Amino acid sequence: MERNTIQRKVILEGIASLCHATVDEIFDYSKKFIPNLSFSTVYRNLVVLEDEKLIRRIPNKRCKDIFESTCKPMHDHFVCTKCGRFIDYGNGKHHHKVVDKMGNLVIESTKISYGICEDCLKKEALK
Ligand SMILES: [Zn+2]
Ligand SMILES: [Zn+2]
The missing domain is CATH 1.10.10.10 (Winged helix-like DNA-binding domain superfamily/Winged helix DNA-binding domain)
Structure with missing residues (x-):
């Protein structure tokens, strides 16, 4: 090769x-x-x-x-700001091509949310 x-x-x-x-x-x-x-x-x-x-x-x-x-398939992401974990979520339904309110054709869009994941929240609660 x-x-x-x-x-x-x-x-x-x-x-x-x-x-x-x-x-x-x-x-x-x-x-x-x-x-x-x-x-x-x-x-x-x-x-x-x-x-x-x-x-x-x-x-x-x-x-x-x-x-x-x-x-x-396209999906959204959640990033834990404590442990850096990257989690897939969303069903990708809103990732289809759409014309937005301003009349632009959106071909791709993805959301990233930052926060504290379930595991880190549990650890916090135990402290
Ligand atoms: Zn975490
Ligand atoms: Zn992903």
Whole structure:
């Protein structure tokens, strides 16, 4: 297999198995299979894969952007500000193309909510 093909395959597998991953996590995963892989190569691949709509990037103001596979239909995310957990929610119903109140065609929209997850809330209550 060509080198680029192997890199892409490993990176895509990494994203699929990690579910939600930052570029650092994808790099750590991929390095186990391709020891001489560089960080910039991983980053470059992520940009290409995103352009090809094989992965989607979720902006995350709490840490680095998160990548996930587009095999999963569009959905919303909840980020725990205590433990950093990334939780999928929503049924994606509002992710269909719609014309908004201003007359613009919305092709993609996703919501990110920040807060404290159920587990962290329980831990807080025990204190
Ligand atoms: Zn939490
Ligand atoms: Zn997700």
